[in-house]
Amino acid sequence: MTVLLTLFDLLLTLTLLGLAVVTLTSHEPRRAVILFIAFGLLLALVWARLRAPDLALAEAAIGAGLSGALMLAAARRASGRKTSAAQSRDAEDAP
Amino acid sequence: MIRPLEHIVIPIGLIVVGGLLGWSFFLAVTGEAGDRLASVALARVPDSGVSNPVTSVLLNFRAYDTLLELAVLLSALLGIWSLGAAGPGFQPAASILDGMVAGFVPLLILSAGYMLWVGAYAPGGAFQAGALLGAAGVMLALAGHRNAGLPCESRLRLLVALGVFVFAMTGLLLMVLGDGFLTYPPGLAKWLILIIETAATLAIGATLAAAYLGGRPAAHPTSGETA
Numbered sequence: 411m412t413v414l415l416t417l418f419d420l421l422l423t424l425t426l427l428g429l430a431v432v433t434l435t436s437h438e439p440r441r442a443v444i445l446f447i448a449f450g451l452l453l454a455l456v457w458a459r460l461r462a463p464d465l466a467l468a469e470a471a472i473g474a475g476l477s478g479a480l481m482l483a484a485a486r487r488a489s490g491r492k493t494s495a496a497q498s499r500d501a502e503d504a505p
Numbered sequence: 506m507i508r509p510l511e512h513i514v515i516p517i518g519l520i521v522v523g524g525l526l527g528w529s530f531f532l533a534v535t536g537e538a539g540d541r542l543a544s545v546a547l548a549r550v551p552d553s554g555v556s557n558p559v560t561s562v563l564l565n566f567r568a569y570d571t572l573l574e575l576a577v578l579l580s581a582l583l584g585i586w587s588l589g590a591a592g593p594g595f596q597p598a599a600s601i602l603d604g605m606v607a608g609f610v611p612l613l614i615l616s617a618g619y620m621l622w623v624g625a626y627a628p629g630g631a632f633q634a635g636a637l638l639g640a641a642g643v644m645l646a647l648a649g650h651r652n653a654g655l656p657c658e659s660r661l662r663l664l665v666a667l668g669v670f671v672f673a674m675t676g677l678l679l680m681v682l683g684d685g686f687l688t689y690p691p692g693l694a695k696w697l698i699l700i701i702e703t704a705a706t707l708a709i710g711a712t713l714a715a716a717y718l719g720g721r722p723a724a725h726p727t728s729g730e731t732a
Contacts, residue, residue: 472713483717
């Protein structure tokens with residue numbers, strides 16, 4: 411049982427580190443935010459394994475859920491602004 | 506060409522900071538288990554009015570800290586409101602999403618109430634309950650409700666300031682009565698903590714939902730709703 415749990419912890423830690431690297435190096439904001447949400451959910455599992463259910467609850471609800479929703483909305487607005495700015499520039503360039 | 510700041514001062518500074526961090530980590534791992542704060546706090550939990558150690562630390566032993574956290578949340582919302590009016594909400598939802606939201610929002614509010622109550626003796630508390638309330642608001646906003654189920658601006662202002670107000674007023678009242686700022690008398694501690702946590706939950710929920718809207722709320726909250 412303990413061997414299985416150790417293996418699970420190891421897998422969890424490696425996945426978390428991998429997710430962190432992929433999130434930080436992702437070029438597209440939307441993709442980065444979705445990876446960040448996955449990272450937050452796995453981090454909640456880590457807190458649960460560390461026997462801190464309070465932090466696990468807060469991480470899942472605030473860290474992954476609400477922050478993820480806020481950042482998705484921000485990414486959506488930012489990309490909308492970028493495309494509208496590009497469109498207006500195109501319109502100015504057009505003869 | 507060697508620029509002294511970039512090539513000498515900053516690397517040496519980083520090495521020193523790194524060495525200090527490594528040294529303190531080494532001390533923390535190998536040091537003797539002396540009088541840690543945790544054991545002192547755990548011993549006093551029965552006096553705090555609640556039996557959950559986390560809540561007793563957050564709302565009693567380090568209540569000052571929690572009050573300032575609520576103030577940080579409030580000032581973050583003020584910063585968001587200073588950006589201007591909230592953008593138009595999302596597209597009106599299909600009826601199946603509306604049906605799901607109608608089922609989920611009451612459940613979220615119910616679980617927020619449970620989370621608030623259970624915080625006295627088990628994992629839970631104001632921040633988790635407030636996050637659930639905020640999630641209900643985000644869900645409403647995603648389903649096309651322009652103001653995420655929040656009241657009009659004058660009432661919303663009262664709501665988001667409620668946590669800091671009740672917390673600070675309780676502290677000041679206790680100070681006037683001669684107990685010191687946020688030093689609860691043992692008999693009343695449980696009820697004072699419950700009152701503060703209820704106000705904080707409402708304020709956190711409203712703040713998070715209002716933050717998701719991304720600007721000052723519309724003047725007439727009912728005008729843009731799909732329901």
